[in-house]
Amino acid sequence: MTAGPTTPHHPHDPHHRHGRRSRRHKLFRSLVSFSRLIHIYLTMLGLFLMLLFGITGYTINHEDWFGATAPKVDETTGTTPAALITANDQLRIVENLRQAHGVTGALTSFDDFEDEYSAGFKSPGQIWEVRIAKKTGATAIHHESFNLAAIVNNLHRGRYTGPAWRWIIDLTALLICLACATGFILWLALPHRRKLGVALLVLGTAATLAIALFLIPGPDKPLPPPTVQR
Numbered sequence: 001m002t003a004g005p006t007t008p009h010h011p012h013d014p015h016h017r018h019g020r021r022s023r024r025h026k027l028f029r030s031l032v033s034f035s036r037l038i039h040i041y042l043t044m045l046g047l048f049l050m051l052l053f054g055i056t057g058y059t060i061n062h063e064d065w066f067g068a069t070a071p072k073v074d075e076t077t078g079t080t081p082a083a084l085i086t087a088n089d090q091l092r093i094v095e096n097l098r099q100a101h102g103v104t105g106a107l108t109s110f111d112d113f114e115d116e117y118s119a120g121f122k123s124p125g126q127i128w129e130v131r132i133a134k135k136t137g138a139t140a141i142h143h144e145s146f147n148l149a150a151i152v153n154n155l156h157r158g159r160y161t162g163p164a165w166r167w168i169i170d171l172t173a174l175l176i177c178l179a180c181a182t183g184f185i186l187w188l189a190l191p192h193r194r195k196l197g198v199a200l201l202v203l204g205t206a207a208t209l210a211i212a213l214f215l216i217p218g219p220d221k222p223l224p225p226p227t228v229q230r
Contacts, residue, residue: 028189031185032185032186032188032189035181035182035185035186036182036186038178038182039178039179039182039183039186042175042178042179042182043175043179045175046171046172046175049168049171049172049175050172050175050176050179052152052155052156053156053172053176055152056152056153056155056156057156059149059152059153060153060156060157063149063150063153066147066149066150067147067149067150068146068147068149068150068153069150071127071144071145071146071150072144072145072146073142073143073144074141074142074143074144074145075140075141075142075143076101076140076141076143077138077139077140077141078100078101078139078141079136079137079138079139080093080096080097080132080137080139081096081137082137084096085117085132085134085137088112090110090112090117093117093119093132094107094110094119097119097121097130097139097141101130101139101141103121103128103130103141104121104123104126104128105121105122105123105126105127105128105160106121106122106123106160106162107119107120107121108120108121108122108160115133115134115135116131116132116133116134117130117131117132117134118130118131118132119132122160123160124150124151124154124155124159124160124161125145125146125147125148125150125151125154126143126144126145126146127143127144128141128142128143128144129141129142130142
């Protein structure tokens with residue numbers, strides 16, 4: 001007995017449409033499951049960093065409140081060996097400053113002037129400015145040290161931190177973006193809360209744009225009263 005021709009599935013066939021919806025549903029559930037995994041474990045991996053950058057976003061906005069703009073200043077003097085100056089050995093001069101005078105931080109400048117050397121060192125919590133007289137070796141050291149709030153603020157900015165910490169900033173930014181994206185996908189999996197979520201998303205976006213467009217840079221500070229000359 002010869003089998004009759006197989007009837008192809010029509011695009012509008014209910015069984016065909018049900019199969020496509022089922023595949024899309026399985027794909028979406030797989031995406032939600034993967035997003036939940038990423039959201040939980042990557043967030044826990046970068047929790048400390050995201051908290052650090054969240055808190056320092058506040059402390060940077062109010063640096064005066066936390067004393068982050070008022071360093072402790074020390075002025076000290078010393079002597080740099082004449083042999084290093086005569087040899088114009090800048091590397092050993094820098095090493096001597098670190099060993100003999102306790103200078104720390106990354107070397108950010110070294111200038112060779114006619115009668116003196118000038119060197120600068122910086123780290124997230126300290127600034128050093130050194131001047132060395134070539135004739136006498138007299139060394140003047142200006143040192144500024146900042147409190148913990150200033151240090152973490154500079155970590156947030158990536159100021160005087162070096163390339164390794166800049167990688168940390170990049171990774172933290174990526175973690176925050178992934179947390180937002182996976183959180184959005186997880187929200188899509190909650191059909192009963194979608195309307196409220198859309199409303200809050202639109203409200204938050206509109207409020208942010210309105211502030212950026214209409215309230216920046218803000219009102220001028222009041223001018224001081226004019227000085228009356230007599």
